[in-house]
Amino acid sequence: MENPGQLWRRLLFFLKGERFDRELEEEMRFHIDMKVERNIAAGMSPEEARFDAVRSFGNRTKLHEESREVWLFSHLERLAQDLRYGLRVLGRNPAFSLVAVLALALGIGANTAIFSVVNSVLLRPLPFPDPNSLVILRAVNVKAGDGSTLGASPADFFDWRAQSGAFEALGAETGGGVTLTGTDAPELIPGARFSEGLLEMLGARPFMGRPFSREEFKSSGEAVVLLSYRAWRGRFGGDPEIVGKSFNLSGRATTVIGVMPADFKHPNYAEVWTPMPEDSGEMRIRSSRYVSVIGRLAEGVPIEQAQTEMETIAARLSEQHPESNADWSVRLVPLKEQIVGKIRPALLILLGAVGFVLLVACANVANMLLARSAARQKEIALRSALGASRSRVVRQLLTESLLLSSVGAALGLLAAYWGVDAIIALIPESMNFPRLDEIRIDTHVLGFTVAISFLTGVGFGLIPALQASKQDLQGSLKESGTRSSGDRGLQRARAMLIVSEIALTLLLLTGAGLLVKSFARLQNTDPGFRQENLLTMSIGASMKKYGNDGDRASYYTRIMERVAALPEVESAALSSGAPMTGFNLLFSFTIEGRPANPDDVPQGIYASISPNYFRTLGIPLLSGREFDERDAAGSPPAAIINETMARQFFSGEDPLGKRIRINYLGRPTSLEIVGVVRDTRQEALAQKTGIEIYSCYRQAPWFSTALIVRAKAAPASATLSVRRAIQSIDSDQAITSVKTMDELISESVAQPRLYTWLLSVFAAIALTLAAVGIYGVMSYTVAQRTHEIGIRMALGAQVGDILKMIVSQSLSLVFAGVGLGLIGAVALTRIMSALLYDVSATDPATFAAIALLLSAVALLASLIPARRATKVDPLTALRYE
Amino acid sequence: MIKGKARKKSELLPGTLDMLILKTLEQGGVMHGYGIVERIRQLSEDVLQVEEGSLYPALQRMQLKDWVASDWGHSANNRRARYYRLTPAGRKQLQQEVSEFDRVMGAILRVIQTA
Numbered sequence: 001m002e003n004p005g006q007l008w009r010r011l012l013f014f015l016k017g018e019r020f021d022r023e024l025e026e027e028m029r030f031h032i033d034m035k036v037e038r039n040i041a042a043g044m045s046p047e048e049a050r051f052d053a054v055r056s057f058g059n060r061t062k063l064h065e066e067s068r069e070v071w072l073f074s075h076l077e078r079l080a081q082d083l084r085y086g087l088r089v090l091g092r093n094p095a096f097s098l099v100a101v102l103a104l105a106l107g108i109g110a111n112t113a114i115f116s117v118v119n120s121v122l123l124r125p126l127p128f129p130d131p132n133s134l135v136i137l138r139a140v141n142v143k144a145g146d147g148s149t150l151g152a153s154p155a156d157f158f159d160w161r162a163q164s165g166a167f168e169a170l171g172a173e174t175g176g177g178v179t180l181t182g183t184d185a186p187e188l189i190p191g192a193r194f195s196e197g198l199l200e201m202l203g204a205r206p207f208m209g210r211p212f213s214r215e216e217f218k219s220s221g222e223a224v225v226l227l228s229y230r231a232w233r234g235r236f237g238g239d240p241e242i243v244g245k246s247f248n249l250s251g252r253a254t255t256v257i258g259v260m261p262a263d264f265k266h267p268n269y270a271e272v273w274t275p276m277p278e279d280s281g282e283m284r285i286r287s288s289r290y291v292s293v294i295g296r297l298a299e300g301v302p303i304e305q306a307q308t309e310m311e312t313i314a315a316r317l318s319e320q321h322p323e324s325n326a327d328w329s330v331r332l333v334p335l336k337e338q339i340v341g342k343i344r345p346a347l348l349i350l351l352g353a354v355g356f357v358l359l360v361a362c363a364n365v366a367n368m369l370l371a372r373s374a375a376r377q378k379e380i381a382l383r384s385a386l387g388a389s390r391s392r393v394v395r396q397l398l399t400e401s402l403l404l405s406s407v408g409a410a411l412g413l414l415a416a417y418w419g420v421d422a423i424i425a426l427i428p429e430s431m432n433f434p435r436l437d438e439i440r441i442d443t444h445v446l447g448f449t450v451a452i453s454f455l456t457g458v459g460f461g462l463i464p465a466l467q468a469s470k471q472d473l474q475g476s477l478k479e480s481g482t483r484s485s486g487d488r489g490l491q492r493a494r495a496m497l498i499v500s501e502i503a504l505t506l507l508l509l510t511g512a513g514l515l516v517k518s519f520a521r522l523q524n525t526d527p528g529f530r531q532e533n534l535l536t537m538s539i540g541a542s543m544k545k546y547g548n549d550g551d552r553a554s555y556y557t558r559i560m561e562r563v564a565a566l567p568e569v570e571s572a573a574l575s576s577g578a579p580m581t582g583f584n585l586l587f588s589f590t591i592e593g594r595p596a597n598p599d600d601v602p603q604g605i606y607a608s609i610s611p612n613y614f615r616t617l618g619i620p621l622l623s624g625r626e627f628d629e630r631d632a633a634g635s636p637p638a639a640i641i642n643e644t645m646a647r648q649f650f651s652g653e654d655p656l657g658k659r660i661r662i663n664y665l666g667r668p669t670s671l672e673i674v675g676v677v678r679d680t681r682q683e684a685l686a687q688k689t690g691i692e693i694y695s696c697y698r699q700a701p702w703f704s705t706a707l708i709v710r711a712k713a714a715p716a717s718a719t720l721s722v723r724r725a726i727q728s729i730d731s732d733q734a735i736t737s738v739k740t741m742d743e744l745i746s747e748s749v750a751q752p753r754l755y756t757w758l759l760s761v762f763a764a765i766a767l768t769l770a771a772v773g774i775y776g777v778m779s780y781t782v783a784q785r786t787h788e789i790g791i792r793m794a795l796g797a798q799v800g801d802i803l804k805m806i807v808s809q810s811l812s813l814v815f816a817g818v819g820l821g822l823i824g825a826v827a828l829t830r831i832m833s834a835l836l837y838d839v840s841a842t843d844p845a846t847f848a849a850i851a852l853l854l855s856a857v858a859l860l861a862s863l864i865p866a867r868r869a870t871k872v873d874p875l876t877a878l879r880y881e
Numbered sequence: 882m883i884k885g886k887a888r889k890k891s892e893l894l895p896g897t898l899d900m901l902i903l904k905t906l907e908q909g910g911v912m913h914g915y916g917i918v919e920r921i922r923q924l925s926e927d928v929l930q931v932e933e934g935s936l937y938p939a940l941q942r943m944q945l946k947d948w949v950a951s952d953w954g955h956s957a958n959n960r961r962a963r964y965y966r967l968t969p970a971g972r973k974q975l976q977q978e979v980s981e982f983d984r985v986m987g988a989i990l991r992v993i994q995t996a
Contacts, residue, residue, distance in 0.1 A: 009945055023953075024937070027914060027963045030956070031933060034915040058934040066934075070941040 013071040024067055032057060062387035082399035089400060096372060097404065099772065100365045104408025104456060106765050107361030109415030110354040112441070112449045114758075116420050118347050119448070120439040126336050127263055127438070129203035130296075134335035135303060137170070137293040137310065143327040152293045153324070155286040156317060157195070158278070160293065160330070163313045166306035167295040171198030173267065174291040176274055178225070178249040179540055179734045180235070188540055188734035189231060189249075191272035199226075199273070201296050202266060209243035209258025212275045219277040223254040229262035231271035251544045265437070267292075287324040294335060307332045339434045346755055349832050353511060353762050356504045358456060360766045363501040364773040366460035369401065370494050371780045373468035380468055393469040401461025402454065409453030416449070417441060426757060430582075431750040463493060495813055498777055502817025503824060505763070505770040506854050510825040511832060512763035513846045515756040518839040522749055525838075527579065528680030528689070530618035533570075534741035535715035536578040536708050539726060540734040543703070550633060553701040555730065560610060562725045563709060568718040570710045573616035576608040576702035579682050580744035581737065583706070589693065591649055592659040592670060604645060604691030605682050606662070608700045614640075614677055616710050622646075624656045624675030631696035638699070639671035642692035646676045662693070664700060671695060684748035686837050715740045755835055767854070771861045778810050778862040782869040794874040802870045803863075810862035817858075818851050898931065898939055899948075900982060903975040906949060906967045913962040914940065940965060948974050 013020065032053045039049030057063065069078075090097040125131045137160065138149035152160070152172070161170040176193035179186055196217045205211060206226060215221045225247075227236065236242055246255045249272075260273070277283070297306055310330040318325045333341075373380075380393055388396075420441060427433045467490060539559065546552040556574050564572040577583040587606040590596045611627035614620075622643055631638050639660060646655045655673045662669055671693075679689035697705070707726070711718040719738055726735055739747075746753075782789075789802055826842055833841040905920050906912060912920065918931045943949045948971030956962045967975070 005947055006945060009947070023963065026961065028933075028937065030913070030960060030962050031915045031918075033960075038919075056933060058932070063934050063937060066938040067941045070938055070945055 010071055020068070020071075021064070024064060028057065028060065028063075059387050065387070078395075079399070082396050083403065085396065086400040086403045090403065093372070096368060100368055100404050101408045101411065103361040103364050103769055103772070104405055104453075105411035105415060106769070107354075107358035108405075108409045108412030108449060108453055108456065109419060110357050110412075110762060110765065111452055112412055112416035112445060113419035113423060114347075114350050114354045115448050116416065116441045116445040117423060117439055118351050119442070119444050121340055121435045122344060122347060123444070124438065124442075126339070128266075128335075131336065132334070133168075133297040133299075134202075135295050135297060135306070135332045136335050136338040137295055138331050138333060138338075139289045140329050140331045141327055142329050149331055149333075150289040151291050152330075153286045153289045154283040154291055156289075156325070157291055157293050158283065159317055160310065160313060163316075164295075164306075164309055166298055166301045166309045168298045169197050169201045170293060170295045171195045171201050172276065172291045172293050173198060174276065175269075176276075178254075178272060178274065179251075179542065180247060180249055181251070181732050182248040186540070186732050186734040187235070188538075188736040189235065189271050190269045191225075191274060192267055192270040193274050193276040195276045196278065198294065201294065202264075204260060204264045204266075206258030207261040209256070211258065216275045217278050219280050221275070221277070223249070223252045224257045224275065225249060225254050226273040227256055227259045228265070228271045228273075229260060232259045235271075251542050268432075268434070268436075286321055295332075303332055303334065343434055345831075346751075346835060349511075349835070350755070350758055350762075353508055353759055356508050357762050357766050357769075358452065360501050360504050360508075360769045360773075362456050362460040363497045363504075364769045364776075365401075365404065366464060367494055367497045367501075367773055368776055369461065369464035370467065370490060370497075371776065373397070373464045374490060376468065384469075390469045394465045397465035397468060398458065398461050401465070402457035405453045405457030405460075408456075409449055412453075413441075413446075413449055416445075423754075423758070426750075426754045428747050428750045430747040431754075467493065494777055498773060498813050499817040499820065501770050501773050502814060502854065502858060503821035505766040506818055506821025506850065507824050507828060508759070508763040508766045509850045509854060510821075510829055510847060512756070512759040513850045514829060514832070514836055514839055514841065514843060515752070515759050517843065517846055518836045519749070519752050519756040521838045522685055522752060525681065525685050527685060527745065528619060528678055529579065531741045531745055533711045533713065533715050534617070534708060535711055535718060535722065535738070536581065536706055536741060536744065537722070537738040538578075538581075538583075538704060538706050538736045540704055540736070542733065545730075545732070549701050552703075553633065553698050556610075556697065556701065556705050558729050559707065559726050562729060563707065563722050566718070566721050566725060568711055568713070568721060570712050571612055571616045572707060572709045573613040574610040574697055574705050574707060575613055576606075576697070576705060577682075578706035578708050578744075579617075579680055580684065580741065580748050581706065581739075582683065584682055585702075587662050587664075587693065589660050589662045592661055602649075602691065604693045606693050606695070608697045608702045608705075609694050610697050613694070613708070616708055617680070619680055620678050622676045622678060623654075624673070626675060627694075627696040631699060633698050635699070637669055637671045638674045638696060640675040640677055640694040641673055642677055642679050642689065644679050644689055645691040645693065648691065660693070669700075685745055686749065686752065752835065752837065767857060770854075771857050774810060774814070774858050774861040775864065777813075778806065779865040779868075781809065782806060782865045785869070786872055789869050789872055790874045790876070793872065799870040803866050806866035806869055807859070807862060810858065810866075814855055814858040814862075818855055821854075822847060822851060897982065898935060899943065900975065900978040901929070901931070902936075902939060902943065903948065903967065903971055903978065906965060907972065907975060911954075911964045911966045913956065913964050915962075917965070943971070946970070946974075 032050075035053035035056070036046075036049045039052055040046060044052065126134070128134060137152060139152050139156070140147075140149045151174075154172070157170070157172045164170065172195040173192050175191075177188050177190045179188050194212070196212070196214065199205075199211050207229075209226075212224065212226070216224050227242070232238060232242060239245075242256050243258060244255065246253050248254070254274075295306070297303065307330075310332065314325070314329045318328060383393060383396075384390070420439060424436065424439060427436060429436075539556070541552050541555060546555050560572050560574055563569055576585060585606045586603050588601045588603050590601065609627070611631070614626055624640070627638065627640065641655060641660075649655070650658065655676060658673050659670050660673065662671065677692075677694075680692070681687060681689060682692065707722075709715065709718065709722055723735055723738075726733075792802065792805075825847065829841045839846070901921055902917055905917050905924075909916070909920055914933075914936055918933070918936060921929055921931050940949065940951075944951060947968055949965045950968050951963050951965045953961060954964045
């Protein structure tokens with residue numbers, strides 16, 4: 001739109017500088033003089049003639065401005081002007097500017113931080129090519145009807161792959177850690193086994209070395225491994241010559257064929273990848289569903305069509321293999337949904353919460369601007385009288401608020417950088433937070449910050465600006481000082497802002513209050529055992545060396561006895577899975593002598609333990625006996641059950657002596673119940689206890705075991721000697737997951753702790769802002785009513801009367817806000833009931849306490865200015881104008 | 882921008898000020914601002930009076946667009962005055978504006994006469 005000549009002439013204009021103004025002035029003077037002459041010639045008196053000439057010229061300053069503006073890069077120039085002026089105005093009132101900028105920085109910072117989590121986890125596409133066509137195929141039991149799904153069995157996977165046409169490719173993965181030996185201490189490296197083609201399907205290529213070859217997916221093939229970038233750097237020192245080297249992994253000489261790039265992290269725990277041997281016996285298993293199947297939909301095939309096809313295939317497999325596949329079907333879930341679906345509601349709740357915080361901050365700043373614009377009425381009136389149009393005044397005021405919001409956003413962004421780090425630090429690795437390492441502030445987040453800072457700038461600035469520019473000039477110019485009672489509309493706007501601020505704060509506080517209460521309940525939950533001074537770790541036993549049950553059991557026994565003999569140790573016990581470690585075996589069982597209902601086979605957590613397990617953990621025996629020498633390898637299998645199982649299946653009878661039947665690794669086994677123990681929390685503190693079945697490890701030694709040590713003092717100090725004791729028995733087996741029970745329990749509540757923390761911080765910010773807002777409004781009201789208060793006191797009003805007058809005014813606002821907030825809270829806290837433990841989403845005690853807390857804070861914030869009002873000397877107040 | 886004065890007060894279509902100035906300069910050659918106002922007033926028999934408040938910003942705008950150029954010279958009573966003249970670009974612009982005006986005016990007239 002600007003041609004080069006025009007641009008050139010504009011630039012020349014700038015060289016002219018003051019000459020432009022002088023010449024324009026001279027030109028106009030000439031014009032006026034000519035007109036005067038003509039008027040005189042037409043018969044006017046000289047005074048009349050000049051008056052008429054000048055009047056017809058109108059506002060010459062404005063005319064000058066307009067002529068000038070033609071040449072300027074007018075928008076930029078005007079913006080610079082407005083900015084300069086705005087900066088001056090804000091600088092003149094540093095306390096106001098500081099409070100406003102801080103409020104906005106907190107609001108925008110919190111939003112930026114949470115949005116960067118939402119953006120990284122929920123919005124950004126998964127780091128695979130064409131990620132939207134990737135789906136997870138889960139097995140679902142249609143009879144169970146609870147919507148829970150499992151992975152696939154290896155044999156099912158191969159049938160799915162062979163029979164389906166809706167997919168470009170199907171791949172499977174399953175956990176496959178390896179034990180690295182031959183170094184200082186054996187290490188268990190978490191890893192995954194991939195089926196052929198899965199790497200290619202995920203678009204992953206080693207950045208060093210080569211991918212798996214076809215032959216390597218056969219049992220006869222050479223043992224090979226791909227390293228993750230992290231493992232390569234961390235465990236192998238970033239050795240540039242690593243490809244081609246051979247290591248002893250799980251007792252097999254294994255060649256490193258490549259290193260994957262740093263951003264390939266699928267599944268997120270894997271540090272090494274090995275090929276899944278597709279011709280092994282394991283791949284014919286059909287009854288255990290433990291492999292994850294990922295498919296890439298063929299081009300143009302919608303997920304519904306693939307779903308229909310898979311249901312047909314599953315139905316066919318049900319007929320062919322009724323013993324393992326009856327009632328099993330397939331459900332397709334988009335890969336992203338599978339990865340982030342669980343975390344989404346919580347993140348959206350947090351995003352909503354910070355949105356409220358920002359609204360509170362906006363209401364606060366808008367209120368301050370309204371108060372200030374009342375004080376600036378004269379200045380604005382003067383500008384209007386000098387020819388500034390209403391839009392010009394509004395633009396100037398909006399520039400000021402945008403300036404505030406931009407400075408707030410810049411500070412907020414800094415705060416967000418720190419906040420994102422703080423959020424990440426609050427998330428322990430064990431929480432399995434999806435895409436944790438992808439969380440960062442990227443350009444999308446910056447765009448979001450810019451957008452919200454613009455929106456907030458306009459949002460809190462527009463009403464005050466319109467309010468300020470709408471006025472009658474004469475009245476304002478004549479007005480001597482502060483106005484006596486203030487504009488009605490202005491008052492109403494301010495009251496509305498305060499009420500909504502209080503209502504929003506109440507909402508946030510209630511949400512935080514519920515979470516805090518729920519978290520306190522959670523932490524006070526009795527895990528069912530004594531958690532202090534407990535140390536747990538996982539001890540590997542290679543199948544090559546300890547494949548025989550008896551060898552394995554005696555190996556574990558020796559470890560347990562050696563450790564128990566240490567001076568730091570009170571006792572030591574074994575279990576196939578220690579509580580809170582997330583490792584639990586789930587077994588189906590039936591009660592012998594009762595008709596079995598094939599549609600409803602009960603399941604329970606199964607643990608294979610050493611006899612002193614209950615004593616070591618402090619789990620009380622309720623009836624019967626513990627395991628002892630009688631429960632040796634060859635003797636009749638015994639079981640101990642927990643009280644929940646006893647109550648559910650043997651109410652009114654004695655469970656002792658009854659028999660249950662379990663399927664132990666495909667071998668039906670009958671166990672006699674010999675004891676009943678108290679319930680324990682096995683999976684997490686928040687997880688209600690289900691059925692637990694224990695058997696003696698000598699009769700059923702599991703493949704890996706957890707060693708549970710009760711130390712005499714702080715358990716961390718015993719770690720080293722326990723490690724040494726174990727390695728003195730076999731230095732080739734890896735010791736992993738060494739953790740104290742306190743750590744484990746703390747990790748099991750990491751997620752609720754994170755939400756509680758964040759929401760509490762947000763609520764605290766909102767509460768502070770609201771308190772500042774109420775204080776500001778009441779101070780302003782008191783200042784405005786000083787004259788009136790003086791009159792009242794002169795007429796005999798007591799201090800108490802004045803106090804009551806001011807406080808009752810603020811109380812009506814507070815109660816309106818609290819009332820509205822409570823209504824909103826009842827409606828909104830319901831969406832967070834999934835985050836609550838043992839607390840109702842409309843817990844009356846929390847609601848009452850929060851309403852009281854907020855009212856008290858609000859009352860305090862208005863009491864300070866109210867007291868100031870009573871200190872007013874009537875004489876000064878009367879003169880105060 | 883342009884006020885109808887004297888007997889009839891009528892608002893002219895916006896945007897016609899530029900055209901009137903250009904036309905005046907085309908006929909009058911080199912003129913100063915006051916001269917332009919006077920000429921328009923006379924030619925329109927006092928119906929059109931250009932406000933000074935609109936004239937000078939308009940002249941600046943037209944200089945920026947290179948439709949008119951200005952030089953300082955001396956008036957009849959020997960006072961320094963700024964004189965404006967039409968540039969070739971201004972002449973082209975005038976033709977465009979006149980033909981556009983004719984088109985719109987013709988259309989308006991057709992509507993009015995039909996009614």
